[in-house]
Amino acid sequence: MCLGVPGKITQIADNYVATVDVNGNQMDISIRLTPEVQLGEYVLVHAGFAMEIIDAAIAAETISYMEEMGWYDR
Amino acid sequence: MTDEQVYLQKLLTEIKGETSQCALMEVCGTHTMAIARSGVRELVPPQLKLLSGPGCPVCVTAQGDIDAVVEMVKNPALTLLTFGDMMRVPGTNSSLQEERSRGADIRVVYSPLDALAAAGQMPDRQVVFLGIGFETTAPTVGATIQQAKEMGLANFSVLSLHKVVPPALEVIFGDPDIQMDGLICPGHVVAVTGIEPYRQLAEKAHKPMVVTGFETRDILEGIVMLLRQLRRDRAQVEIQYRRVVRPEGNKVAQQTLQDVFETDDCRWRGLGLIPQSGLKIRPKYKDYDARIRFEVPVIEDVPIKGCACGEVLRGLITPRECALFGKGCTPLQPIGPCMVSQEGACAAYYRYTPKKGRL
Numbered sequence: 001m002c003l004g005v006p007g008k009i010t011q012i013a014d015n016y017v018a019t020v021d022v023n024g025n026q027m028d029i030s031i032r033l034t035p036e037v038q039l040g041e042y043v044l045v046h047a048g049f050a051m052e053i054i055d056a057a058i059a060a061e062t063i064s065y066m067e068e069m070g071w072y073d074r
Numbered sequence: 075m076t077d078e079q080v081y082l083q084k085l086l087t088e089i090k091g092e093t094s095q096c097a098l099m100e101v102c103g104t105h106t107m108a109i110a111r112s113g114v115r116e117l118v119p120p121q122l123k124l125l126s127g128p129g130c131p132v133c134v135t136a137q138g139d140i141d142a143v144v145e146m147v148k149n150p151a152l153t154l155l156t157f158g159d160m161m162r163v164p165g166t167n168s169s170l171q172e173e174r175s176r177g178a179d180i181r182v183v184y185s186p187l188d189a190l191a192a193a194g195q196m197p198d199r200q201v202v203f204l205g206i207g208f209e210t211t212a213p214t215v216g217a218t219i220q221q222a223k224e225m226g227l228a229n230f231s232v233l234s235l236h237k238v239v240p241p242a243l244e245v246i247f248g249d250p251d252i253q254m255d256g257l258i259c260p261g262h263v264v265a266v267t268g269i270e271p272y273r274q275l276a277e278k279a280h281k282p283m284v285v286t287g288f289e290t291r292d293i294l295e296g297i298v299m300l301l302r303q304l305r306r307d308r309a310q311v312e313i314q315y316r317r318v319v320r321p322e323g324n325k326v327a328q329q330t331l332q333d334v335f336e337t338d339d340c341r342w343r344g345l346g347l348i349p350q351s352g353l354k355i356r357p358k359y360k361d362y363d364a365r366i367r368f369e370v371p372v373i374e375d376v377p378i379k380g381c382a383c384g385e386v387l388r389g390l391i392t393p394r395e396c397a398l399f400g401k402g403c404t405p406l407q408p409i410g411p412c413m414v415s416q417e418g419a420c421a422a423y424y425r426y427t428p429k430k431g432r433l
Contacts, residue, residue, distance in 0.1 A: 001131045001159065001417065002210040002262040003104050004318075030187060032217045033327045044265070044318055047157075047207075048185025049214045051327065052265045052318050059317040 004044040006054055009037055020045060078291070085294040086117060092301050095121045097253050099246070099389055101129035101239060102260035103417030104288055110422035112290040118297070123253075125389035126419035128242050128345060129260060131207045131235075132159045133387060133411045133418045136341035138373040139235055140165040143204060144173055146233065146370050153179040153196065155189040156204040159415045162408065166376045186218040186232075193222070193230035202364045205234040210262040212236040212353055213327035216334035219355070219362045231364040234355050237340055239263055240271045241351035247279035252389055256300040258293070259285040261315040266331075268323025272311045280309040287315035334359055341375065343411065344384030383410035386419050393420040400424065 007020030007027070016032040022045060031037050034050045042059070043050035075083070100106065106126045109115055115124050128134045144165045147154050154170070161171045161182065174180040179199070183189055186203050193201035205215040215232055222230045239260065246252055259272055264285045276283045282303035286296030296314045303310060313319050331353070340352025355363040364370065377384075381403070382396040393399050393412065403409040405421050412418035 001103050001157070001207050002260060004210075004262050030214075030217065032221070033213055033324060033330065035326060044262070046262065047211055047214045048187045049217065051210065051213075051262065052320075052324055055317050 002046065004046040004051060006042050007045045007050075008042050009039055009050075012037075012039055018050065020050070082291060082294060085291075085298055088298050089118055089122070089294065089301065092119060092122055094304075096255040096301075096304060097123040097125055097389075098256045098258055098297060098300055099125040099127045099254045100258040100260070100286075101127040101243065102258075102263065103130035103133075103415065104262070105258060105260065105286070105293070106130065106419050106422045107417045108288045108290070108293060110426035112293065113426070114290065114293055114297075115427065122297075124297075125254065125392075126386070126422075127246060127254075127389050128342060128387045129239075130387075130412065130415050130418050131211070131237065132163055132415040133383060134237065134242070134342045134344065135160075135163070135206065135235055135411070136343050136375050137166060137378065138341065138375040140169075141167075141373040141376075142370050143233065143235075144168050144170065145373070146202070146364070146368055147173050147178040147180060149200075149368060151200050152368070153181065153192065153199045153201050154204060155181050155183045155186075155192060155201065157184075157206060158182040159417075160204060160206060162414045163411045164378070164408070164414070186215045187221075190218055190222055190225075190227070190230060193227050194225075197229060199229060200367075201230050202368070203230075203232045205232045205236050208237055208239050208260070208263050209266045209327075209331065210260075212238075212335065213266060213324075213330045216330040219334050219359055220330065222362055223359065228361075231362045231367050232355065233364040233370060234335070234353055236335065236353035237342065237351055238337065238353060240275060241348045242342060242345055243275055244279075245345050245348055246388065247275070247281065249388065254281070254389060256281055256304055257283040258296050258300070259283050259311070261285055261287050261292075261319060264313075264323065265315075265319045266324050266327045268328075269311045269313065269319075269321050276309045276311050282309050283311045285311065285313045285315050285319050287318065342387075343375075344387035378410055381410035383412045383420070386412050393423040394427075396420070 011019035189203035335353035
């Protein structure tokens with residue numbers, strides 16, 4: 001139920017409506033819950049709404065959190 | 075091997091090195107599915123148990139509430155729009171699917187906004203959206219109600235069966251029969267609420283918690299982070315799913331919840347009545363509350379004979395330990411909701427866990 005898919009904002013219209021690209025499919029969603037979102041940013045889409053802006057820098061990190069924390073640090 | 079494979083292997087090696095008995099619980103249907111589909115449950119050592127808690131909104135909906143919805147849709151003036159998972163959930167005498175076959179106007183939608191559009195297109199019909207889900211979904215329904223009010227839509231309303239997660243966790247933590255050492259926190263719920271409610275719970279129950287994403291890599295990282303906390307006897311809330319979850323959550327979504335809903339006592343399948351665990355539509359939006367508009371009755375819960383969904387939802391037994399699992403109860407002919415819902419623990423076990431595997 002709480003499934004969310006990432007999509008890229010490709011257009012922002014009036015009334016909190018935006019178009020996102022999800023795996024090549026364009027769909028209109030509401031950005032009422034993330035009104036600060038900018039064109040080109042990635043959002044997490046759930047039930048037709050952008051729920052959260054995805055931090056692209058963290059998503060693209062090749063060195064993971066675990067590596068940063070060090071291995072087997074018992 | 076690719077870097078990613080090497081990395082996953084490293085995570086697994088650390089998990090497999092765990093020698094103490096421990097049970098980790100997730101409380102999100104999407105985690106249930108992700109864990110089952112990835113095969114992680116079979117990969118971890120047998121002394122490490124991965125339990126599914128009350129994380130599937132369809133599954134935790136009380137039997138009486140399902141019966142009440144079935145009653146409501148018998149009103150011929152009404153069109154019900156719902157997420158698909160609710161269609162086949164068996165009520166005591168009927169389901170939404172059966173009612174549709176008898177002529178009720180029931181439609182499956184992807185978003186509550188679809189219901190708003192339907193109300194605009196069918197001014198002569200009363201359009202009701204069945205609001206179900208936790209703090210991830212409830213703000214979308216709240217925002218839809220706000221929008222309906224702005225538009226002055228007179229034929230749209232919502233039946234709210236929404237619930238909030240922390241009070242249910244408190245019940246789980248307080249139950250001496252439930253063995254659970256650490257919590258895989260629901261990533262998309264915490265993305266909305268922020269970590270504060272979980273910090274309080276972690277402190278009170280002295281259990282470590284990790285807010286985890288939904289890829290196999292996320293889940294393995296979440297497990298490793300929990301095991302490390304357990305080894306050090308820590309009970310903190312950490313965020314593994316940092317690309318989406320901020321510690322403070324989504325303030326706009328929180329304000330939407332606050333504006334449209336108030337908490338109320340609520341029945342959960344398997345957990346009973348939990349104080350302040352339901353989301354009721356506030357009086358200022360009463361015109362959009364289907365419970366008031368259609369005088370939806372309160373119906374007592376009638377337990378399903380032989381069904382152990384309640385025990386499964388509390389993590390007391392695994393689906394395979396239910397006497398009906400795979401015998402009377404299968405995804406094609408489900409008896410309990412945990413076998414109906416795509417993300418129910420029983421359905422996930424049935425589809426992905428090999429029969430002769432572990433419990």
